[in-house]
Amino acid sequence: MINNEDVPRDLSRLVVPLLGSLEATEDLFVPYRLVDGRGSTVAPAAAFFAELMASGRPATTQRSYGMDLLRWFRFLWALGVGWDQATRVEARDFIRWLQVTTKPTRPHWRYPAGGSPGSGGEPAAAAVNAVTGKPSRGARYELTTVAHCESVLRGFYDFHLEAGTGPMLNPFPLARNAPSRPRAHRSPMEPFGREPRGRYRPKLVTRAPRSIPDERFDELFAQLGSHRDRALVAFWVSTGARASELLGATTGDADPGQQLITVMRKGTRVMQPLPAAPDAFVWLRLYQAQLAGLAPTGRDEPLWWTLRRPFRALGYDAARAMFTRANAALGANWSLHDLRHTAAYRMARDPQMPLTDVQWVLGHAHLSTTQRYLNPVTEEVIAGVLAFHSRQRERGPEAPPAAGYRSESLRILFGEAGS
Incomplete structure (x- = not known):
């Protein structure tokens, strides 16, 4: 006899409305909140966010996890299933649906139908860029996004299972051959291995980090339209700092005399000075001279500002748009994070620079992560x-x-x- 729960749903006919949203707030204690279609806060997500904050996770992590929760709750709302009534059948169907569905697109103000110029409103298909060799983002979710969703939701239900506020079983279980107590009998002399894989977590192909060749970087740098943009890119490619880390720097964090710029590390939230190339400080001085008298220059004021009135602190989205415009002139699709990879490759290939120094500059917790740049x-x-x-x-x-x-x-x- 076949159980009704074992009969697969017809996901091809499932329509998942874009209900609810993840809202940014000005509250330091609640930087993000997940709301449903009526604008009410989703209480289970709020409790999970509080747990993340107590664990020392930054607001950016709450945003990343919140987007995964939003996809999950929208799926459950479309099925009419409560979050605490979800079973492994719903979890399995969610992962199946996520791998084949089309990503929702936000219409641009210039193109209300969605998409981009010449796209007719349809999302572009994934293709390999002729300049960079990198695949472009297609209409469907990347497998890395699906895997991240699975990990986040498994942690979400583990939290509520421990608190006694969720279902009796985690809808997102570990793989069948995973030990019930991971690493319980591990010898202290053995290195740590990978965490047990989730049952519904897709297998990912390990990709080598992409760097920008020197001749291509020179062409890309020539497309930058302002001293601010040149200073930013010069700092990114010489320090190896993450894009968000450098954008969070203040005026007092730049020390041209010592040739250092201090950033707050993404994971540890520790302030760390990073050595930078001399030309980065030259472009920075030209940018500051251009902006003199137009934006605040106090030590605690943001170092990077928009170039149009009203002047505001430069955010990640605006910096990415700047880099995208420079890419478009060359027909390339490099990302801001590729500048970090480029810096890492340049330092790791220098025989006079120890790999441990590269690890310190990049802020890697494990040397094995830095060793990727030796490939x-x-x-x-x-x-x-x-x-x-x-x-x-x-x-x-x-x-x-x-x-x-x-x-x-x-x-x-x-x-x-x-x-």
């Missing part, structure tokens, strides 16, 4: 192999075989070319 770059491998084939071609035909070999034996081994 060969795709472009360099391709260029090396092509050069090998070129050298082989220049060598000319191979020397004829020594006398005494039977021609029929050579034909069997090498085909007609061997005769």
Whole structure:
């Protein structure tokens, strides 16, 4: 006899309305709140956010986790299932739906139908960029997003299971072969391995970090339209700081005399001075001279400002839009995070710079993370192999075989070319 719960839903006909939202607040204790379609706060999510804050997670983590919760609650609202009544069937169907559904698009004010110029309102399909070799973002969710959703929701239900406010079983279980007590019998001499994988977590392909080749970087840098943009990119590519870390710097954090700029680390929230290239401070001084008398310059004031009135602190979205415009002029799709990868590759390839120093500059908790930048770059491998084939071609035909070999034996081994 087949249980009704074992019958798969017809997800092709499921319509998930864009109800609710994740709202940013001005409250330091509640930086984000998840609201339903009526504007009421979703209490289970609010309790989870409070737990994240108590655990030392920054507001950016709450935003990232909140977007995953919003997708999940919208799915449950469409099914008419309460969050505390969800079972592994709903969790399984959510992951299935998330891997094939189309991402919702926010209409641009210039293109109310959605999309971009020339797209007709339809989301673009994923394709490999001819300049960078990176795949563009397609209409569907990336597998990394799906995997992140699974991890966040498993943690969300683990929290409520421990608090006694959720279902008796976590709808997002661990894989069947995962131990019930991970690392319970691990020898203290053994290195830590990966966390047990969730049952519905998709397998991800480990990608090598993408860096910008030097000649391409020079072309990209030439497309930047202001001293502020040049200073930002010069700092990113010389310090290896994350985009959000550098954008959070204040005027007092820049020390041209010591050639240092201090940033707050994303994970630890610790202030750390980072050495920067001299030209970065040259562009910074030109930018500050251009903005003199137009924006506040106190030590605690933001270092980066918008260039149009009314002057506001430069945010991540505006900085990304600036970099996207420079990319568009070259037909490229590099990201701000690729500047961090570029800095890491440049430092890791210098034989006079210890890898532990690179780890400190990048703020990696584990040296194994930094070791990724010792791997060969795709472009360099391709260029090396092509050069090998070129050298082989220049060598000319191979020397004829020594006398005494039977021609029929050579034909069997090498085909007609061997005769």
